[in-house]
Every structure is written in structure tokens, then in C-alpha cells.
Amino acid sequence: MADLMWGSPLDGRDPTTVGPYTVLRVLGQGGMGRVYLARGLGTRLYAVKVIRPHLADEDGFRARFVREASAARAVSGAFTAPVVEVSASDAELLWMAVAFVAAPPLDTLIERAGVLPPAGVWWVAAGIAEALLSVHGAGLVHRDLKPANVLVTADGPRVIDFGIAKALDAVGTASTQVMGTSGYMAPEHIRGAAGPASDVFALGAVMVFAATGHAPFEGPSAGDVLAQTLYQPPNLNGLPSELADVVGRCLSKEPEARPTLSQILEEFRHHRDRTSAPHAATSWLPARALAVIEGFGSPSPTAPTAPPPTSATTRPITADLQERAREAQALGAAGDAAAARDQYVDLVRDHVRLLGADHPDTLFARDWHAFFTAEAGDAGAARDLYADLVRDRTRVLGPDHPDTLHVQNQHARFTGAAGDAGAARDLCADLVRDRTRVLGADDPQTLRARDWHARHTGLAGDAVAARDLCAELVRDHVRVLGADHPDTLFARDWHAFFTAEAGDAAAARDLYADLVRDRTRVLGADHPDTLHVQGQLAHYTAAAE
Template identity: 40%
Template sequence: MRPLRPGDPPSVGSYEITGFLGEGGQGSVYLGVSPSGERVAIKLLHARFAGDATEVRRFRREAEAARRVAEFCTARVLEVGTVHDQPYIVGEYVDGPSLQHHVTTEGPVRGPALMRLAVTTATALVAIHGAGVVHRDFKPSNVLLGPDGPRVIDFGIARALDASHSMTTGIVGTPAFMAPEQFLGEAAPASDVFAWAGTMVFAATGRAAFGVGALPVVMHRILNLDPDLSKVPGELAPLLWACLSKDARRRPTAEQLVRDLIRAGTTAPAAQTPPPVPLRPSPHPAGGPAGRPREGPAGHPAGGPAGGTAGGTAGGTAGGTEPPPPVAATTPLRRVRKALIPIGAAVTTLAVTAAIWLVRQADQPGGTGGTAASAAPSPAAFGAAVENVANPSTKTGGTLRVVSASTLESTDPGNMYAPHSLNMVRLYGRSLTMFKPVPGAAGTQIVPDLAESLGVPSDGGKTWTYKLRDGLKYQDGSPILAKDVKHAVLRSMDPDFANGSAHLDLLLDLPTGYQGAYKSPRVSTDAAVETPDDRTIIFRLKAPYSTFDQVVQLPETVPVPATKDTGARYGKSVLASGPYRLESVTDNKVVLARNEHWSAATDPNRRPLPDSYELEYGVPPEDADRRLRDGTADVGPSVAGDDVPGLLADPALKARADAPVTTGVRLLAINPEIPPFDRPDCRRAVVQALDLSALRLAYGVGQAPVPTSLLPPTISGRRHADPDLHPEGDPRAARQSLVRCGQPNGFKAKYVHRDLPAEARAAEAVQKALAEVGIDVSLERVPIAEFHEKKGGSPDYLKEHGTGLIAKGWSPDWPDPESFLSLVADSRQINEESYSINVSVRVRSIDDLIDQARKELNGSERAELWSRVERSLADEHVLVPMAWQVPLLLRGRNAANVHVSPVYGDYDLLTMGVS
């Protein structure tokens, strides 16, 4: 407290003013005394907030709402009034410093005190929101550290100030702690959750989550970049990631936040818990529709231009050594699955090759989840493009050259699904939504593209409505219309389109037997897809599906005018909606040039740099590698395993290399139908005995962190650290589990795997680890062509031959828990007589959780349900991670503005330039 200044009032209403406490952007704060002698804090708002009588009454009405807030954890509001038309609020006086002052003078809050602060302030938000009040200015200076605990103050004042435009002269709130939507004049309880998380970051680290600086700089970071949580304790970091989501719908409510904080406070974080990533919803619908088989032709590289394994591909050399099997082995399967694929049956698996983990080498810089404008590594540094932008640039012009060992799948947006195609198509085609083209965890966020906002669900999630942005045009200057999106969706369902996904086919409430726009032209589809006007498109689903936004990012929603559709030949003459157009297309080369009718005003996600792209496919790996190294190509295949040592020995090449963790996982399925694996403790003994360090060496991911959870860290959401997973195994615990399951001397078991060098090495590592605890494992090595359908994916075969251990690989269509878990964990996806992805998970309670998650529209509740699925799988010991997959990528010498896409596991073509 300081003495009163000249001009300070001696009293406000019935309260005597005894001292001056401080001043801010809203007004002056005084210490006062009530008529009964109670000390109070009086905020006298600046005269500029006083308008006419109507506005003052509106202010008082809004501020009075704050008086309904329950008193625990908050400084209660005692009175709201005006003096000389100047509004004031009288509140309880809290005798203690602000959190801002404490951290500035004493340093960050540590240990249990930090968790108590988090729980108490989150509880205050529960009370504030429960009274129908939005704080709007939650920040460290509005948290007072009183003698009886933290108290939140000033709730409701920002809302009162924002009651009308005439009563405010600028942004209401403190920019460093404001949610993205507040810069657009919107605020809700979720905005307070965002600000709370920023306040906790400041409390824990002494720094703002998005740094400091001029208002435009801070706004840019909040709107576009990742927060810096590098110094936040592990038990808090996952919750803060969720609360700092750019999308308000993805943040937990205050009530959910308190529950998660209590849970986090009672669970010690695992020593090797992977870094958290923001929560984001998940894509597969009820019943688990799946895309076309993503294993390429029987393991042929189907990755992005760099050959990596991403977004559900099973291909990509990924630094491995196994040669691809004959193409003919699964080509017929890929063509049949479109029409005959059962609901939820997918053929997505991991790449059949090994990779070298190099990201976290001790002698190299590590990322902290930053993005382009973060404190990035130097332009030329190992790993610089994994979570940041390497060689950042805004220079336009030049030609970006891509060389790929993969064959060109298609240029038709309705007939593609390989990651390298999905990476390419965004250059000339725009879907309703898209994954944000930024590095790190923020790149898993879904954002509007053609649509002006994410979908608006109704009917419990069975109906989704999108409105196109105004002013959209094709390359010929004609307008993009909602009916063009509808036609694009329907044409993609033609059975002759062998490559696209089956998501929309299985989700939409289409007439029975519908076969697409060409073969069923007279069939009415308005019940499934309706376009009431030129800008509105409405999708109606067979069942509620909470994350339909993830489905409509697929290129099936890239618009196609019916009058320009040439059917199977359309890939040669696609009418571009993106910043580039197809200039020429041959069997193995695509050339793109700028689309003069694309407008940046209608596209907030793309900032095209090159004048043109040249993409070559089917390039011999040795030729592609040579061109990438000598600088005549900018993007190329991942580095083959035999070439890794030589590349790392060359400092210039190593400085251009990146090794991102992908979504791929090597798995061990433990079949509970085979005795003694029908006993949980016998299954648990296997999990505890696994030597994960030996397994990562067997798979060729040497320095990678061993898996601590079923889902890798690149999958959005909170990860469950399985306590039974140990880097070197835990033989003692495994033997104790064997005693509990009635097998103290061990038992015999059969293990089946593909005839691939890495899988053979891994099988031997499993065999050795289990032998140490008395489990005698016999190995069956099966040719790739027959593994999935005849043996390793056939429940009947496994049961008939008593095979209890099955080597599996899996990578989701895109990085979220539903896409990963729905097909490997749902017992209803098991096809007893033919190929199944899931051969070991038969738990009804997990099925029920999956159903709930698919219907749950609240992002935080949905994320918790998927987390429960992951925990349940760990408790059942039926599906175990053995290794996370990592490719080694090389940036071209002239490549600029480069970052890895967490969706495609490869360099993002959409943001690159040339220096």
C-alpha cells in the first residue's frame, strides 16, 4: 500500500479510502474500509469506461453477475456501483502478493506448491463458470497469494467492460494470456481455460508461454505457434498442452481440468514419458471405416516423396534394409477393397523396413516443440526441421524439385490415398478442412480450408454443415460451388477408383447399393449430401461421428465441377482450386505452375513460395539419393540403412538430416484364446520380460527411446505410460506374474512373424528375453505374401495351431488415438475366417469405450475416453509396443523453409521454398 495521491478520492460510496494499491489498464485499486470496519479492495474504473446512462446500467448488470460466484478460491465481490458516473467494484481484500509479483521477485513456483496453485485456481474457474461468468482476463496479476491460499480476483470485470463497444477502447484482456478467439472479439469459458494454462506456465517457469514483445508479435505467436512448455513439470505439461489448443472446442472444461489435475497429482510421471502433444479429435466413425490398404503393393514403398512411413502407410524404406516383395502380391487386394471392404477392415500396417533413430543424439540440439518463428536451430543443423522450420525463408520464385522412389499413384483427388499423394495434392487442390501446415504438435490440428469454419454438428453428431468461404475460384476464374464438393465426394465412390479411401462411402447415409456419380447417376443422394445454396453443404451420416472434420480433410472433398469431369481422365486435367495448377502430367512426372486465380485472401493456410514444382516418381533409389546429395533435388527418399553411417560421417550432409518419430509402431499381439495366455498374469509376464532395448536394436532404431506407451508421442492426446514396460525388461516381476498365473516353471509358446530380416531379429530378441523367465518360444517365419490373410492375420489359423504371439505393425491414417485404436482394439473388427488387423483384443468394455468416444462431441471428454481405451489395453496385456518407427530424411542443399509434417512423416511440400 502507498499513500493516496493528489486527486485520489477520499471515499467511494460508503467506503473510506485509506491507501493506494496500484493501477492498471482498467482502473485504480485502493484499500478501503467498510462501514463495519472490514478492509476491502476497491477498483475504481477509468473515466473512459463511463458512457451514457444506458451503458453504465449495462456495465452494472454485467458486473453484478460476478457476485453470484461461490466464494471458495476467489475474492468475493461485495458491491457494484457508480460514483459520478464512474463504475466501481468492491471486493474482499486479500492480504498477499500477486502471483506476478511473487514469481518476478522469488522465482517460479515449484513442487507440490505448484500443483496446489493449479488445483486451487482451476477450482476458482469452476466456481466462476458455474455462476455463468467468463473471467476474460485471467492472468498472474489476478491471482493473489493470500495467507489462506490463492485467490482469483477481477472475475467478470472484463466481461462488464466488453458489454458494449462504446465502453472499451481496445482489446479487453491481457494479450500475453489471451486465447486466440479473444483477438477476434469472442470469449467463452474455454478462453479462461487457455489463460489459466498460460498463467500456470508463467508460474512454473517465470516465462510467458508465448514469449513477450509487441502486441502484433505476441498475437502472431498465440494464433499460429506452439507454446514453450520445455521447463514445465511432466505431470502438468500434458494438461497445459490440451488447455492451450488453438481450437476452443478441444480444450477441457474447468471441471474436467480439476479432475485431471487431481489425477495427475496422484500419479507420478514415468521416467521416460514421451513429450505431450495437444489434444485433437479422431477420425474413424462408429464401425471403423478404413481407407484402402496402405501397405502399398506388399510392402513396396508407399511413403511420401522421402519414402517415409506416415499417415498409415506400410511402405517407405525408412532407412531400412529389407527389399520390397513382388508388386503383384497384393495389387488385386487393393482394387477389391474399395467395393468389398467390410466396415472397419483396413490393411494398413507398418513399413517392412528398419529405421535409424537419430533425433536425440547427445551431441545434437533438441527441439522443444517450437515452430517456424520459435527459437529455431541454426538453418543447417541435424534435426532442425523436426519440430521447427529449417532455413526459414519468405523468398518466392524458383522451382522445387522432388524425386521419389515411389510410383505415381494418381493426380486425381478422388483416386488417391498414399501419403506422398496427399502431400502433393494440397498444392493444387483444397479440401473442406486440412491439417495445419506447421511443424511439431500444432501440425496435428485440423483447421478450415475451403470451409470458412470447422463443421457445425447437429442431431448428436449425425449431421454436419459446412459453409464455403466467399470468393473461391478455380484456375479458370469460375466460382467454386457447394455442388462441386458434393459431386467430388460422389464421384470418388466409383468402384473403378482403386486408390481412394472408403471413409465417406461407409459414413454417409447413402442409398443401398450406391456406386458413385458415374454408375448411379439417377439415384437421389440428397438424404446423405445436400447443397441448399451455392455455399452450404450438409452431410448426413448413418450414425453419430464426433470428428467428421478429420474425414473431410481427405482429397475426396476437393471440388470437381460436373461439367468439367472427364472421369478416369480427370487426373490429367484437374481444375485447380489451390495455389498451383497442373501444367503437365506423365506416367512418372508432374509439373505444377502458379494458379493465377488463387487468392491468398481466401486461403489463410497457404503461402506459396516456389513458382513451380517438378515431381518425379519411380526414380531409382541410388539416382534419387545422388541428386539429393549433390543439390539437384530438394526432396527425396529417406536414407537407406546401409547409407546411414556414411551420411552421418559427413558433417555437411548430417547438418541437412532429420529423423522424426512417425506414427508407426511395431507391436506384439498376445492372443488370449491360446492357453495359458487366457490368464492375464501369463500375458503380463510376457510384457514384463520384453527387453525393449534389444528390440529397438533388432528393428534398427538404435538410439530411439524405448516405447513407454502403446501409442507413440506423435499421436495427439494424453499418453498412458504402461508400468510393465521396461527398457531392459523386468525378469523378476515376470517370474512373479508366472507364479500368480499358475506357471511358476514357465511354459511353451509359439511366435509367428513375417519373413523379413528385421522381424526375424526381433523374434529372436523376444525369444531370448522370454527364455530368461522360463517361457520357451518357438518361431514360425512366414512369407510376406501369405502372412496377413493366411496366418498372422487369420484368427482361425492362430487358434488351430495354438499360436499365442504374433508380430504386428501398425500406423494410423492420421495422427490421433481413434485412427490408431479403432481397428486394432475393437473386437467387432475381428474376422474369424479371413484377414483381421485385430487378432488379440476381445474386451467388451473396450468396445463400449470406443463407441462412447466416437459419439462424444466434447473434445476433452473424447480424449479422456481414448485415454481410457489405451489404459485398458495396457491392463489387459494383449497388445504391446516393441518399437517406435523413425526414418532418416535428408533436405536438399537448396531447400528453404523446410519442416517435417507430423501427418505425412515427410517434409511438408506446401510450405517449402528454394534458396
Template identity: 50%
Template sequence: MDPLTGEDPVRIGPFRLLGRLGSGGMGRVYLARSAGGRTVAVKVVHAQLAAQDEFRRRFAREVAALEKVGGAGTAPVLAADTEAESPWVAIGYVAGPSLRTVVGKEYGPLPAASVRALAVGLARALEHIHAAGLVHRDLKPANVLLTVDGPRIIDFGIARAVDTVTDGGLTGTGAVVGSPGFMAPEQVRGERVTSASDVFCLGSVLAYAATGRAPFGAAESGVHAVMFRIAHDEPDLAGLPAELDDLVRGCLAKDPAARPTAAHLAAHIEAADPWLPAGLLAQLGRMAARLLDEDGTPPHGAPAREGDAGQDGDVRQDGDEDAARDGDPARHGGGGADAAEGGSAGQGRGPAQDATASPGGDPAGGGDPAGGGDPTRNDGSRPRPRRGRRRLLPAGTVAAVAAAAAVAYGLVERHGTPDAPTGGSTAQDKPRNAVPATFLGAWEGVLRGTDTAPYETARIEIAQGAPGDKAGVYVHVGGERLCMGRSTLVSVDEDRIVFGESDVTTSVPAGRCTPAAHQKLTVRSPEVLEWSSGAATATFRRARSGPGVVPKEFLGHWKDVPNPDVSDPQQDLYSHEVIITQGPVGAPLVRFQQSYPRTDEETGEPLSGTVNCAETAVLGGAGGLLVLGPATVDTAASDRECTASGASTNLRIQRVQGKERLLVYGMDADGEPGEFSKEN
């Protein structure tokens, strides 16, 4: 990475620029950060080209392809403005080298087990691309990035919809569209390109990964000669391990109909775990950790320097989509993001992001960074329902949350690392217990607010494992959501560990969470860790863990304490109870039950009978307080008028006049707590 110069902007859209990743014929790519700490690559079209309608259409098509595909093994678009004076797009940055760099410069050919795992990862990504109705058309080693979690396909600059790809590998002017050493026969002949063409390119990529050579020769030997060999000759597979021969030759069949589909490959190839040699995995972990430390920009006008050694050597991540050359174009020019990630949205956002906020910036109008909501509902006391018909949440929500919690908790309880594969020698030297004992266990901290009045909290439970393992289970609770997931261990030192992007196992409400960003934890003492994720920082302290984390004083049945200052002749018609059971973090352990008089929805006049409601809340933290995510309605035990309160809460015990009282506080604003006494 090179520093910014005086001609570079400081920000593009909601993103703060950190440095230049590269510049090419079509645009410039910057490393940037969102307000929530997400590391992104921002590609900007050169102003002089933006004035040309054809370039604008091409760029808009690229962004549309990314938005359509964004998923497994590829990249979601975080933000874009294709109508700006200088159009731009922001995608998640992948802190990993290209396959071209790893094989051609740093490591050499990969072991057969790693090539098979590469084939599975790329086939799954292609399956996703093809399911979206697109053909990538430029799959080559420079457009494949290697990460701890698997490969990523980038650069959708020439991706096209299947039903529009009728020009094969040629443009209207006869220029080649694709990379000559990694094209399909029908592509070089100018015939119709289909998803089978991408599979042929996959075969060439796998041959390169296993042998270090393109199977039809390099472009340096002459573009036309290479293209002739692709169309007419058999591939040169000297040095290819015998166990890969059928796989590679099947992909390289001259007849598109004879090639397997990406879906077939993904379903029938057995991948090794870990997928890369231990030394290479460690290198990827160090690279991701260095990226997290990149937190500022040099002064404008600072002298340019050579490529940052902290990156992978592919400094030309430049957005140059001239497909006629078989070089190493924009590593992030047309895509490239960790598929497990979502857009960072909100200042100081914690390890999970709210999917409803604007990508890369604060929610419109400010408000609660943990997710918008009703700021007037702030007392945590489950106010009596307003008049009007209430919308119910799906009946299966509580069961789904409970199942997800059980899965997530199991990840921490067991060893946390998969068994070593039997087919690869590199797996045997992978350290199985890389995490220092200091880090093991559960840690919790407050991201916004204070220890006694938290508005947003985070928790991570760390199990033993090695880089590449899902060794962490995180929980993030904001004002109106709870997010839980598994985090991949990226790198380990004696006093610091780094987790990479995470997947989501639990989202309350459903669909409100996106994968957690990178998290870095540094030892301060045996009981204290400093946590950071981008610009967000917090102090984490040891917390309870295991199958029974709820302190015994919380357990039992609690009933609402009437307000002595309020006289209500119908007080006996109202009831509000809290039932707390034992279990692990991530399980629905707290139940709220309430009853109130039934009224006419239109007039508000009293009717006979009562409305009975029941809600269940997932435990998200068990440090100094019990932290709960938003409660969900138990529809089987609730009347149709019932609705969820929508707010996260925290619970604490306080002694009042010699008796224990349970206080229930809302986490979306300051306010008076609900007060409950233990039922005898």
C-alpha cells in the first residue's frame, strides 16, 4: 500500500481513506475504513473516463453484477455511487494474497490436498455466481485471493448475464475479453460463453495451483499461440499429481457439454481441513493482523514509497480491467470481499452490525448506533400495550433461537478444532493448541454506556484451537437486537490474538445481524483484556461460562411490585411476572408474562376477559449484570393482541428494606426500571 498524496481525497462517501492500493487504466483503488471500523477497498473511476458514457455503463454493470452475486466465496457491495462525478464502489477488503502471488512468488505449487480444497471453494463460489444468472469470464490466479477461511473470487469487471453473453471472448472491435492463458476454447473462438466456460477456466487455475504453470502456456510466449493451444491442443499437465488428474482433465474438456457443473464439483469433491499448509495459514493470519493496525493516513504530500511489505506483494490492486493482458489486475478492482462480512454501520459499532443501517456510515439522523428504534420506550418495564391490533412474530422464533444457541455453545464446550485430515502431510504439523491459556474462557465488555448502565455490550468465549478454526463464539447486544456467531481465529501471540470475520448463528430479531468484523484482544492482566474492532475499543473482563452461568440469586419466579405512588382501582386486573431459569449464554432463559384487561381496539372501552402475553428473551451476557436480547412473543401462550417490546434489557439484584428486588432496565435509553419481588 502507498500513502495518500495531495491529489487524493480524504474521504469518499462515508469512508475515511487510509492509503492507495493501486491505480490502473480504469480507476484507482484505496484502502479505507468505515465509521464502524470495517476495512474496505474503494474503487473510483478516473474522472476523464467517467465523462464517457461507455465507461459509466461498464462500471455500473460491474457494480450491478457484484450486488447480484454477493455471497459465498465472492463479495457483497457495501456502498456505491455510480452516478457521482467520479463513480465509486466500496467492497470489503480481503487481507490475503492472490493465488498468482502465492504460487508464482512466495510459496510455489500447493499440495494436492490444498488444491482439492481450492477446487471446492471456487466451485461453490462459481455455483453462486451461476445461480445469479452470471458468467464471470475472467477466472484466473490473479483473481483468486487466499484467506484463512478459503478462496475468494474477485474482479467482476467483465462478468455478464448468461442471456447476454453471445459475443464469446471478443468485443465488437475484435479485442480479446478475458485473460489469454486462462480462457475457454469457445471464448477464444468468439462463440457463446456459458457457465461451462468458467469451469474450463477453473481447470486451468487448478492446474496452475498444482504445478506452477498455466496448462496452455504463458502469454509471454505469444497471445495467439496460447489461444491456438487452448482451442486445439491438449493441456500440458506434466507434474500434476495423479490424484488430481481426473478432476483437472474433466474441467478442461474441449466440449462444454462434457464438463462437470460447478454445483457437481462442489458436491462431490472432498476438501481437507485445514485447507492450506500451516506455514501459509500463519502468514495469512499475520497479514490480517497487520491490516487491523493500519489506522491512519500520512500527511498529504508525503513521498510515495514502495509497496507495503505488510500486504501480499500484489500492490497493483488497480482496477485496470484490460483483459487483453494476462497480468495481475485489480485484486480489489472488481470485487473481493469476505463473504461472511456485512456493512459496518454506526460509530463505534461493536462486533456485529445492524443490517438495516446505511452501509459504511451512521444510520440516517444519528440515533442509537446499535440499531434504531423507539427512543421513548426506555424504562425496561414492559409497558402495558397501547390500543390497536398487534403484529405477532413467527411462532418458531423461540425454538430457532434455542437451537442456534445450543449449536453455538457446543462449539465452545468441545475442543473447538476439527480432526486432522488423513490425506495431507501439511495438516500433521498444524499446532492444535495454539491459544495461550490466558485467553481461554469468556470475556465481556461494555461498548457504549457504563458497567452499571450499559447501552451496548459484547462477549466472546474463546476455546482452544489453531488459526483457521472457529475458536470463538461472540455475542453482541444492542438496544434492539442480539447477534451471536462463530469467529475464526486468525493469529495468535502470547499477549494478543486476532479473530477474523464471523458467521451469524443467532439474530434477534431475525435478519437484523450481519457477520462480526475483525476483533483483536490484548492481555492487560489475568482478568482484563483490551478489545478493539476497527475504531471501536473496550475493556473486557472475565465472565461466567459453562452450562449454568446464571447466579443463583436470580433464579426463580418474580412478581411485579406495584408503584405505591399510583392508585389504580383495577390494579388487581394487571399482572407482570419474570421467570428466570438456569442455562448457558445464548439460550432463552428469561420469560416475561403479563395480563391486562381486554379493551375494544377502536373505542378503548373495557370488554370482558383479559389479554395474556408471554415473551422469552435470550441471555446475552452474565458478567456483573444479566444482559438480555429483545424478547420474542411465545405465540402458543399469547393472545393475538400481544407484541414484543422490541428492546434489549439488563437485570440486576438490589436489596430494598432487607429484601431482594429484581430490577429490569432497558438498554436503549435511561429510565426507571421495572421492579419485581421474589414469589414465595
């Protein structure tokens, strides 16, 4: 075992044994846990996923995890890395062991070999669809399908990590955070109602990544990506035209508009039947991808898989920085914002040293550093970091660049969070002006900036001006987004609130009465937002008497 080169060496954080398994290497980690290469009691290798302690301590999680992970053993190993064993619910470490598959994850394959041609994307998609049929047939929904959870072997893709997604999602819902990966989560999953069609949406997103190297929804923060997923069309730049139809249907905002997995496999049949040897990966994948898969299956310490020939002088540096950034983001996603912030301090320093202060990746790392500084509870420090970043992005990228506009928004947001509503109001006014000029008055991001401007105007003490700004915003939300859009209903809530703050409790009562009716119709009587405005209606009814 001494010459195994999969993964990376263990460090002081890692156990040497997990249950009956001897831990050998670290294969990877994410927001939910670390994955180890381990040896069983004999000579076979396993991938053992150990859940992060703070998740395992959630009320009722242990029993759910064991139940869901055990149910995953019913999923056919022909399409997955099969679940072999699950820890007891009262074990000190909560873990699950799956058969180790010596194959690169799809994101690693794309990084090393480049994007796949349409035929290769179809081949990967068909394998995933077949795996998902088996997962759904076992009564499970994956909930976290993404490139890192698709291992690509010469025999076809293997889908992993389906055994814990439902249990983890239950924990996230209880703490008001839906578990999953931004950029691949369907709109209904973001809202807390994932189902089989949500996995079809994620499949479409994975196809985009395999064909283009980027996710269909991206942004500097998870919140931005989730907002894009809910309200914006996907970014399909670089997607071959022959994939546009099936990907577009998979990425429909409405679950019922997406194709079923069986329909996707039926569409694949037309491609398969035109291929003389459809069982062979060589019929679908380019030679460079096949070489990465073959090299991954037989690693050696003296001849590791070579990096791609392009950008050979800089790629080891940038790949290391990217891997460290992924680890920091995983820490943040797992709830340890302080650790993510501290890692980004080091990352920013190394980006400056290796790439230069004005490199786009350096500016991007500074954005994440500022964001996790705020998430760790220091809004004042985040405000100052964003102020510097606005200055430097304006100088390097220009005032109209989307990244500059984004950090302007963050600067205003955390200025308000730091307690200076007046300064936040003025910054939001500038942002509204710039987004209107660059994006247009009806762009959702412009409307969102107007929403923040109105709120901070009210928080700065001018309730009358805030009321009037909200009235105009409601009118434009109805015209642009529709009367039943969540953002429209939200703007109406603020309009009613600042109407009351301006001294007209009776008018606020009437506005809340209308809003209760419409939120009940659109969201349901038991939705938290409906219950909130019911409480506001009762309060201002009493105040108006």
C-alpha cells in the first residue's frame, strides 16, 4: 500500500482508523465531511466518508443518517459505488463505507483533459440517468448530484454520495439551510421541496459543466448563485447547439416541464444506435480523457498522471490555489465561517505573491475573504474590505464590470449590517444609478438594488421617503416580474411596513389585509411568510383602532 498515490497524505486532523477500516489517504472533502481511502480487514480498498461532528450533533440526525444510508444499499452497484457498511447511530464518528472506484470525478476529468465533445456528454448523461433511475427506484432522491459526485470509469459513470443526501437535507431544513451545492440545485430544492425532477435539473447542470467547463449558474457567493437559479436563465455560453434542447428542458424552472429520466435515455438511444460499439468508451470519449481515466486507475509515485499540456508553467500553481479555495469554501458551507475566513487570508497573500495584486483570481479571493469575514460576525471589517475591493476592481476591471457592481452591492450591504444605515442608503443610491445605466431599469439586479435603497432609507430615519420608494418598487415589480412573484410580495411587505412607520397605521392595515389574501393564495396559509403578514395585520389592526 505504500505506493498508492490516490488523494493526499493524512494530517493531524485525520483518524487512523474508522470502524474496522484502516485510513490510508484523504480522497477529498466537502461541506458534509471528509472522504478517506481506507483498507478493510483484508486487502480491498474502500472510500469511507466521515460526517462532520457539528452535523452529526444535530437533533435526530444520527438516526436519519443510518436509516437513509442503509436504504442506499438497495441501489444497484452497476451504476454506483455501492454502499458496503454504515456506522451505528451511536458511534463516536458517523460514517459510511462504499466500494472504492479508482476513477476520476468528472470535475477532475474536465480539469485534466478539457471539456467533452457532445457525444461524450451524452455518454456521461446516459450513465447518470441510468444510475438515477436505480436511486429513485430505491425510494431515494440524490439531492447533491454534481461533477464531483460522478466518477468516470471506462465502463461508464458511477454516481456517489446518494446515501446521505436526504438525511443531510433534513438537517438543513431544520436549521433553515437547504443542503446541496449551489449551481446544481433546482429552484424547488432551494425552496425546500426536492424530488426526482430535482435530480433531472442537476443532470442538466452537470451536462453544461461537462460540455463547457462551467456551471449554468455561477457567482461570487452562494447567495448570488441561488438567486440566479431562481430568477435568471442559465449561462449556456459554449454549449454545443446539439445539446441545447435537452439541457434547456432539464434546466426548466418548473419541475413538470423537465423530461423524465426514461425520456432522456430514449433520446440517447438515437445516438447509441448510430455507434458501432456503443459499449466501448472509445466510441464516446476523446483520447485525452481516456488517458486520464487509465492513468487514474493505476497511479504510481514515480509517474503520476500528467497535467494537461496547456499552460504547463502556471497550472500547478493555479490548481493548488483552486484546490485550497475549494477547501475553504467547503469549510464555510459546513458552517465554519471563521476557519474559511482564516484560510482566505492565506489565500489572498499567496495569490498576490504568485499571480499579482491585480490578477482577477486575486480579486476574486479577496471577495471571498470579505464575505467569510462578514459570515464570521465582523460586518465592520467586511465593510472595510469591500470598500478597498470596490476601489481596486473599479481601477482594474472598470466601473461597469459585473464583478465591480457586485462588490459595490456587498459594500453597501455590510455597511448597513455594521450599523451605518445612512451611509448604506447613499451607497445603494449610487448602486441603483450604476445598475440602471449598465443593466437597465428593469433588470432584476437593479430592482434588488432599489429594494435595498428603500430599506436603508427607512432605517436611516426617513420612513416617508422609504414608503414612497417602496410604492414605486411595487409598481415596477408587478410590471416586470408579475403580481405573484416572491420579490413582488416581499416589496409589498416593506411598503406596508414603512407606511405604518410613516404614521398611517390604517393604510398599513389595509395593505397587509390584501397581502395576507395574496400570500395565502400563492404560498399557502401555513407558509412562514403568510404567517408573518397575518401577525402584521393583527398588529396594525389593533394600532389603527
